[in-house]
Amino acid sequence: MDAYLITIGTLIVIYAITVYGLNVIVGYAGQISLGHAAFFGIGAYASALLTTKAGLSFWEALPIVILLSGLIGIVLGLPSLRLREDFLAITTIGINFIVEALFLYVPYFGGALGIGGIPRVFLFGIKLKGMAFFLLCLSFLALVIFICWWFTRSWGGVACFALREEESAAASVGISPVRFKLLAFVIGTMMAGLGGALYAHYMRFISATDFSFPMSITFLSMIVLGGMGTLWGPLLGAVLLGILPELFRPIVDYRILFYTALLLVMIRFQPAGLLGEGSIVRKWLILKPAGGRP
Amino acid sequence: MLLEASGLHVAYGDVRAVNGVSFALEEGELVSIIGANGAGKTSILNGIMGIVPLREGQIRFQGEDLTPLPAYRRARAGIRIVPERARVFPRLSVYENLMTGVYGLKNKIDLPRRLDWLYGLFPILKERNRQPAATLSGGEQQQLAIARALVSDPKLLIVDEVSMGLMPKLVDQVFDLLARLNREQGLSILLVEQNAMASLAISRRAYVLETGVCVHSGPAAELMEDPKVKAVYLGH
Ligand SMILES: Nc1ncnc2c1ncn2[C@@H]1O[C@H](COP(=O)(O)OP(=O)(O)OP(=O)(O)O)[C@@H](O)[C@H]1O
Ligand SMILES: [Mg+2]
Numbered sequence: 425m426d427a428y429l430i431t432i433g434t435l436i437v438i439y440a441i442t443v444y445g446l447n448v449i450v451g452y453a454g455q456i457s458l459g460h461a462a463f464f465g466i467g468a469y470a471s472a473l474l475t476t477k478a479g480l481s482f483w484e485a486l487p488i489v490i491l492l493s494g495l496i497g498i499v500l501g502l503p504s505l506r507l508r509e510d511f512l513a514i515t516t517i518g519i520n521f522i523v524e525a526l527f528l529y530v531p532y533f534g535g536a537l538g539i540g541g542i543p544r545v546f547l548f549g550i551k552l553k554g555m556a557f558f559l560l561c562l563s564f565l566a567l568v569i570f571i572c573w574w575f576t577r578s579w580g581g582v583a584c585f586a587l588r589e590e591e592s593a594a595a596s597v598g599i600s601p602v603r604f605k606l607l608a609f610v611i612g613t614m615m616a617g618l619g620g621a622l623y624a625h626y627m628r629f630i631s632a633t634d635f636s637f638p639m640s641i642t643f644l645s646m647i648v649l650g651g652m653g654t655l656w657g658p659l660l661g662a663v664l665l666g667i668l669p670e671l672f673r674p675i676v677d678y679r680i681l682f683y684t685a686l687l688l689v690m691i692r693f694q695p696a697g698l699l700g701e702g703s704i705v706r707k708w709l710i711l712k713p714a715g716g717r718p
Numbered sequence: 719m720l721l722e723a724s725g726l727h728v729a730y731g732d733v734r735a736v737n738g739v740s741f742a743l744e745e746g747e748l749v750s751i752i753g754a755n756g757a758g759k760t761s762i763l764n765g766i767m768g769i770v771p772l773r774e775g776q777i778r779f780q781g782e783d784l785t786p787l788p789a790y791r792r793a794r795a796g797i798r799i800v801p802e803r804a805r806v807f808p809r810l811s812v813y814e815n816l817m818t819g820v821y822g823l824k825n826k827i828d829l830p831r832r833l834d835w836l837y838g839l840f841p842i843l844k845e846r847n848r849q850p851a852a853t854l855s856g857g858e859q860q861q862l863a864i865a866r867a868l869v870s871d872p873k874l875l876i877v878d879e880v881s882m883g884l885m886p887k888l889v890d891q892v893f894d895l896l897a898r899l900n901r902e903q904g905l906s907i908l909l910v911e912q913n914a915m916a917s918l919a920i921s922r923r924a925y926v927l928e929t930g931v932c933v934h935s936g937p938a939a940e941l942m943e944d945p946k947v948k949a950v951y952l953g954h
Contacts (some may be wrong), residue, residue, distance in 0.1 A: 577852075579821065582810065582814055582817060582818060582821075583818070585725055585807065585809065585810055585814075586807045586818045589807040589809060589810070590805045590806075590807055591762075592789065592801075592805070593771065593801060593805040593807065594767075594797070594807070594818065594947065595768070595789035595790045595791055595793065596767050596769060596789055596790075596799050596801065597793055597798070597818050597819050597821055597866065597870070598790050598794045598819065598821050598822050598823075598870075599790055599821050600788075600790045601790070641941040659749065666872070686742060693918035701809075701850075
């Protein structure tokens with residue numbers, strides 16, 4: 425396959441992994457997050473630092489990176505328990521700016537220069553490049569999709585959906601809002617951490633601006649476009665918004681304007697996303713309703 | 719005493735909805751709270767469940783102080799509510815809605831038997847099993863809310879205007895069901911109902927609420943004969 429296609433494909437897959445995490449938080453648990461790029465960045469920086477400064481391999485670093493992302497996810501997810509939706513939106517934006525600023529101004533994180541010389545990933549002694557790395561990312565994506573699928577069918581998933589729809593009714597049947605909102609944050613930020621780690625070892629050079637607020641908007645646009653809370657929506661969204669800028673080079677500079685417009689259009693005309701209930705695509709495909717499975 | 723509420727105060731900002739209401743419910747009793755629109759009935763029930771915070775007051779359940787516990791812990795103590803306007807989970811299927819009712823209890827109760835029993839009471843729920851709850855009619859959603867509360871085999875059932883949106887025949891059926899559950903299975907029920915006559919008819923005792931204050935209380939049969947209560951709530 426063409427190297428150019430592999431490059432785009434790899435990035436799309438990495439974004440998709442990250443966006444599946446956002447979907448758990450926003451789509452499954454109904455907690456708005458406008459700072460998902462921060463967790464993507466935490467995963468990337470953690471893996472970059474552990475492999476460059478601490479001398480670990482990608483595989484040794486990965487469990488630490490994922491755990492760390494989840495832990496920070498819990499701490500930063502705590503506000504979601506107390507805040508109303510609009511405040512939560514602002515708080516998560518704030519988290520994104522703070523994390524980006526830390527990357528930028530703390531010398532240990534490489535400052536404005538970022539971190540370079542991030543090693544490639546080896547598997548069984550083989551250096552994964554191009555197609556091989558793409559396949560590695562694809563395997564992780566498959567795992568992430570499987571976890572999401574399993575989650576929607578587990579008690580945890582049903583509890584999250586119930587909370588999202590009628591929080592007080594859910595609490596009245598014994599579902600702890602604290603526990604399941606945090607669970608969603610942990611799963612979601614772990615996935616973002618995984619995506620970030622893959623991103624760091626793919627780009628091999630990262631800097632704070634890769635994880636700034638516009639990236640969060642891009643992630644959110646992907647799930648809104650594809651279908652929030654659906655199983656395949658995040659993938660569709662990541663593919664469409666990953667390809668679009670390649671097809672229309674001129675819009676690259678206006679990306680955020682475009683995404684914002686897209687968000688508004690989708691929310692106005694297709695609030696459930698392209699794959700959501702009652703969407704045009706579903707009608708085209710004459711899919712059966714997801715039987716309550718959002 | 720199964721449930722003891724003392725000196726309950728509920729307020730929404732400046733709106734004082736409940737001002738020092740006390741009442742109690744013995745194990746196996748069916749007790750009604752009646753009162754006009756806006757009297758504070760829903761506020762009391764939600765205050766007991768923990769859905770709205772209490773400004774003041776105490777709630778004891780089986781001798782245990784529930785006041786500091788959040789709603790989900792009170793639910794685990796064995797309290798279930800059929801909330802005003804059903805509040806089913808719209809995008810979950812009927813079956814999943816029922817499953818939320820036994821969250822954390824799946825291994826402690828005989829689920830297949832309870833489901834069979836509920837499907838017998840509300841056949842429509844079996845028929846619509848896989849359908850999102852949002853697609854049910856208002857009356858069907860009420861039935862689902864009742865089933866979701868009953869599937870867990872609660873110790874105390876709180877019912878807030880279950881007849882809302884139900885056709886008369888079903889209202890009779892539901893009242894009949896509540897009376898039977900109370901009589902035959904000894905289920906303790908706290909009932910709020912717009913139709914005061916119907917609710918008094920199946921209750922042992924009742925409390926009459928007026929703008930957040932309890933103005934009468936006593937055996938249901940006596941309240942039904944009380945000229946003042948009759949004039950205001952029973953439409954005579
Ligand atoms: N969330 C709220 N915010 C502000 N005021 C509220 C809120 N909920 C209830 N109230 C007010 O509190 C008072 C009591 O309301 P409540 O719902 O408890 O009455 P109710 O007896 O259940 O009435 P109904 O028979 O109409 O259901 C009313 O005056 C109502 O306007
Ligand atoms: Mg009410």
